[in-house]
Amino acid sequence: MEIIIRPKSKWWHLDLGELWTFRDLFYFLTWRDVKVKYKQTIVGVLWAVFQPFVTMVVFSVFFGRLAKMPSEGVPYPIFVYTGLIFWTLFSAGLTDTSGSFVSNSQIVTKVYFPRVILPTATVLTNMVDFAIAAIILVGLMFYYHYTPTLLGIVLIPVLILMTILSTLGVGLLFGSLNVKYRDVRFILPFFIQLLIFITPVIYPVTIVSEKYRWILGLNPMSGVIDVARAGLLGIKSIDWGLLLVSIISMTVYCVVGYLYFKVVERYFADVI
Amino acid sequence: MAIIEVTNLGKKYNIGERQNYLALRDTLTYIIKSPLKWFGGKVKSLQSRPDNEFWALRDVNFTVKKGEVLGIIGRNGAGKSTLLKILSQITPPTTGEIRLGGRVGSLLEVGTGFHPELTGRENIFLNGAILGMRKKEIEKKFDEIVEFSGVEKFIDTPVKRYSSGMYVRLAFSVAAHLEPDILIIDEVLAVGDSEFQKKCLGKMEEVTKKEGRTVLFVSHNLAAVKKLCDRCVVLNNGSKVFEGGTEKALLAYDNLQSSRELKMNKGEYNNNRRGSGTLSFTEIEMFDTNDKKRNMFNIGETVRFKMSYAVLNEMEGLYVLISLYKDRLNGVLTTVKHELRNNVIKKGENGSAIVDVELSHICPGEYSLHFWLGDKMALHQGTPLNYDVVDNVVGPLVIKASSEEEKEMAGYFTLPSNMNILK
Structure with a gap:
């Protein structure tokens, strides 16, 4: 085995073999985050249930009851909740990944490992919250008598993977920017708050006419949430066109985020 | 090989x-x-x-x-x-x-990535993985690590409750078993x-x-x-x-520690010697007040710098600055400034001077020294026509603690202060 250290590295290079040798570190970092997250808050798991549930209730009252938001013929609580759990996975993941390099600066400045492990481990930590929140969805589906289609069940892992990749793509970009520009963490929450309104969480994609619907797909979460509703609640057929646009936009974000990250990665220890 | x-x-x-x-x-x-x-x-x-x-x-x-x-x-x-x-x-x-x-396994710090909320056991695995050990490797050496650290009793206690000694012992034990x-x-x-x-x-x-x-x-x-x-x-x-x-x-x-002989600066640029080449330190030495060569001092003692310089150009005014710093990236801690000449100096009017600095209010430690010599223009306007810099060549200045109290001093300086107890 030989390692060569040079001033310039191949920045486009993703060394999967190296990532594989660091799989245990990846496992332990994820495990640490999960453990610490549920150890520090006494209500730990309860909070993971409470947060999306209360958000759903509030949204149902204001957007469903008072604003009479259309919901494709589905009771508003289950409609909004299906969107919310995917949205929360994305937005919480984005917040955490963006801070992942800075919050781990202690390790970054002292030890070498592929830095991409940090945001990835962080996203996976959020999967625990997602899994807990998904249990409530199952409860809601029983309560309102909705059954998912077979295709819907098959697509769920794909939708989760898409959410994770979108989070990572955007998160890598903001995380790397955050190392150099420390005001990113103040800008980002504001940005995420606005983003929920251009994502079909509280409204259905059908409020945009079919001709312009693809524009929604520039936000990969639009495709994810729309397909999740169609598949899990079995209320309509899947909009493959929107899903395709979402996959393309997701790929673009991943490539841009990863490339920027790769360019600045080696200098993290110098500027962090 | x-x-x-x-x-x-x-x-x-x-x-x-x-x-x-x-x-x-x-x-x-x-x-x-x-x-x-x-x-x-x-x-x-x-x-x-x-x-x-x-x-x-x-x-x-x-x-x-x-x-x-x-x-x-x-x-x-x-x-x-x-x-x-x-x-x-x-x-x-x-x-x-x-x-x-x-x-490569590197140990630039003990306890990298230790998390205070996690127990000793958990931190052994986390820290081991961060240092590049595989999970199996850690499992195999776990008992050995715990035994070496001598904290068996507290292995399931969060490390935030550890004394600093226990913490360090556990951290080093993990590192010592790296292979x-x-x-x-x-x-x-x-x-x-x-x-x-x-x-x-x-x-x-x-x-x-x-x-x-x-x-x-x-x-x-x-x-x-x-x-x-x-x-x-x-x-x-x-x-x-x-x-x-x-x-x-x-x-x-x-030899490095005590070398003070300076070559004439020909205006060539390098990290620790730079200048215009028209003015140059020729010697800088460090003494105590009895003119004995020394670079280690107790707090409160006086250090004497003896400097000689050569003038190769006509210039007006001549000043010397002596600065103390810890680390290049964090900047200068303090500077003393003295006026050597305030008139016009001709070429060849070389000279030497002694500067005594009282080392009170300073904390124990090693300080790097930065000497600057320049004319009026260089000092006030930063015009780099006549100046010379000797950076981290002489010294370092070592300040020793002579009592337990002094050993505990944190930071670089102590400011004179007083207290009135009100109740």
Whole structure:
């Protein structure tokens, strides 16, 4: 085995073999985050249930009851909740990944490992919250008598993977920017708050006419949430066109985020 | 067979880069307001300006054979830590190349990534993984690690409840059980109580001598270096000044500590000697008030600097500044300024002067010295026509603690203060 250290590295290079040798570190970092997250808050798991549930209730009252938001013929609580759990996975993941390099600066400045492990481990930590929140969805589906289609069940892992990749793509970009520009963490929450309104969480994609619907797909979460509703609640057929646009936009974000990250990665220890 | 090959290694920092964090907001406004200027600025920063540059390492070459224990010694700011960081792939070099013939494990700090909320047991696994151990490896050595640390009783207690001694012992124990092909160690033996330090040193000896591992070892503890290392590299101001057997290397290091003879500055630029070439320090020496050469002082004593200079050009006014600093990237701590001449000086009017500095209100530690000599224009307007700089060549100034109370002083200075108890 030989390692060569040079001033310039191949920045486009993703060394999967190296990532594989660091799989245990990846496992332990994820495990640490999960453990610490549920150890520090006494209500730990309860909070993971409470947060999306209360958000759903509030949204149902204001957007469903008072604003009479259309919901494709589905009771508003289950409609909004299906969107919310995917949205929360994305937005919480984005917040955490963006801070992942800075919050781990202690390790970054002292030890070498592929830095991409940090945001990835962080996203996976959020999967625990997602899994807990998904249990409530199952409860809601029983309560309102909705059954998912077979295709819907098959697509769920794909939708989760898409959410994770979108989070990572955007998160890598903001995380790397955050190392150099420390005001990113103040800008980002504001940005995420606005983003929920251009994502079909509280409204259905059908409020945009079919001709312009693809524009929604520039936000990969639009495709994810729309397909999740169609598949899990079995209320309509899947909009493959929107899903395709979402996959393309997701790929673009991943490539841009990863490339920027790769360019600045080696200098993290110098500027962090 | 060489397991480490370092060729023409250099690392450049831009001073000021670390001083404050950039705001994206400011950069964006700047780009929007004056896109051309921003682009121009980018171009300018690419043609790096030499006055902001600082080479932490320059043209360093050496090789290490398999199974060898190499010591790296040098003063504060000599570039030891930077070298280790490059070898551990934490930061990239600016020039040169390193070839490594095996897995590197680096120990730049004990307890990297320890999480206070997690128990000792959990932290062993986490820290082990961060240092590059596989899960199976940690499981296999777990009992050995716990036994070595001597904290068996508290292994399931969160480490935030540990005493600092226990914490350090556990952290070192994990690190001591690392088994990479090349082990890089920075100053970690300087932790813990003296008994545990002895135990660590024993463990290190076992690892290096018996198991035949290649080790790079950085320490200020010269006794430890002498005991462990076969060969040493001596660094000074980012360059290698000696490479060879430990005995000779320690001598070379001693010579560095006391060398004060300065070559005439011909205006050539380097890290620690720069200037216009029209004015030059020719000698700087450090004494105590009895004119005995010394660089170690107790708090409250007076250090005497004796400086000689040569004038090669006509100029007006002559000033000397002596600054103390800890670390190049963090800037100067304090400066004393004196006026040597206030009239016009002709070429060849060389001279010498003595500056006494009382070392009160200073905390114990090693301080690097920066001497500046220049005329009125250079001092007030920064016009670099007549000036000379001697940076981190003389010294360092070592301030010793003479009482327990002084040992506990934190920071660099103590300000005079008084207290009135009201109740």
